[in-house]
Amino acid sequence: xxxxxxxxxxxxxxxxxxxxxxxxxxxxxxxxxxxxxxxxxxxxxxxxxxxxxxxxxxxxxxxxxxxxxxxxxxxxxxxxxxxxxxxxxxxxxxxxxxxxxxxxxxxxxxxxxxxxxxxxxxxxxxxxxxxxxxxxxxxxxxxxxxxxxxxxxxxxxxxxxxxxxxxxxxxxxxxxxxxxxxxxxxxxxxxxxxx
Amino acid sequence: xxxxxxxxxxxxxxxxxxxxxxxxxxxxxxxxxxxxxxxxxxxxxxxxxxxxxxxxxxxxxxxxxxxxxxxxxxxxxxxxxxxxxxxxxxxxxxxxxxxxxxxxxxxxxxxxxxxxxxx
Ligand SMILES: [Zn+2]
Numbered sequence: 001x002x003x004x005x006x007x008x009x010x011x012x013x014x015x016x017x018x019x020x021x022x023x024x025x026x027x028x029x030x031x032x033x034x035x036x037x038x039x040x041x042x043x044x045x046x047x048x049x050x051x052x053x054x055x056x057x058x059x060x061x062x063x064x065x066x067x068x069x070x071x072x073x074x075x076x077x078x079x080x081x082x083x084x085x086x087x088x089x090x091x092x093x094x095x096x097x098x099x100x101x102x103x104x105x106x107x108x109x110x111x112x113x114x115x116x117x118x119x120x121x122x123x124x125x126x127x128x129x130x131x132x133x134x135x136x137x138x139x140x141x142x143x144x145x146x147x148x149x150x151x152x153x154x155x156x157x158x159x160x161x162x163x164x165x166x167x168x169x170x171x172x173x174x175x176x177x178x179x180x181x182x183x184x185x186x187x188x189x190x191x192x193x194x195x
Numbered sequence: 196x197x198x199x200x201x202x203x204x205x206x207x208x209x210x211x212x213x214x215x216x217x218x219x220x221x222x223x224x225x226x227x228x229x230x231x232x233x234x235x236x237x238x239x240x241x242x243x244x245x246x247x248x249x250x251x252x253x254x255x256x257x258x259x260x261x262x263x264x265x266x267x268x269x270x271x272x273x274x275x276x277x278x279x280x281x282x283x284x285x286x287x288x289x290x291x292x293x294x295x296x297x298x299x300x301x302x303x304x305x306x307x308x309x310x311x312x313x314x
Binding site for chain 1: 288
């Protein structure tokens with residue numbers, strides 16, 4: 001069990017993820033200008049490929065890596081005898097809870113190389129944010145999440161997100177609230193059990 | 196029977212499918228369907244419900260994030276037609292999110308309902 005504080009973002013990874021392709025493009029463009037100033041196939045390759053690859057990288061690489069790391073974490077937890085009683089796959093964070101032993105495992109999208117496992121007793125509180133705003137017929141939400149505070153750090157996990165607002169009684173919002181309510185209940189129950 | 200009434204019976208669960216008369220409610224019981232929110236899958240096999248439904252007295256007894264299944268048995272006072280309706284929904288705080296409706300016309304769940312009544 002780790003005793004260090006949880007970390008949501010690995011800044012080296014985040015910066016590398018964003019600026020890595022930019023640096024690659026810069027290198028290739030410079031090379032292109034020196035090696036083949038008069039154009040030709042080589043120049044096309046050096047000027048066209050890096051931006052295309054960068055786009056593919058930005059769109060796919062993070063998700064691909066996160067997916068692989070999630071699988072790896074599940075395997076590792078099973079080997080450690082961590083019972084995966086409840087798992088929630090959020091876009092930015094995966095939450096796994098062992099309700100018997102009262103442990104939680106976290107894996108963050110922006111910190112995918114660190115598997116963070118800690119006792120739920122370190123969670124100060126857990127709650128739901130239904131994202132409700134507006135009044136009357138304008139009332140609605142575009143995000144539902146559950147949150148918990150561990151080591152003074154607040155972790156938000158979305159159970160529903162949309163680029164538009166939905167009424168509070170729509171299926172999307174109700175499903176999101178149900179998932180969030182359930183996760184908070186699981187966390188609270190696990191906390192009570194280890195007390 | 197007019198076409199209008201026939202169409203009406205599609206929208207009215209308690210209208211007889213044979214003669215379009217308003218049916219009588221014979222029994223009503225609430226159960227929990229142990230499926231978790233986000234993982235609902237529809238089943239039309241009566242055995243699935245016999246195996247999995249758990250009787251509850253009120254909606255509040257259903258754990259957060261689990262589905263509810265209300266069973267209502269109807270009987271037509273005019274022609275004797277019987278139907279059992281399963282309304283599956285997700286209770287969310289004070290509200291209900293509709294999920295599915297399953298019908299049994301041949302009394303497939305009658306024994307099960309009778310047994311769970313005694314339990
Ligand atoms: Zn009838």
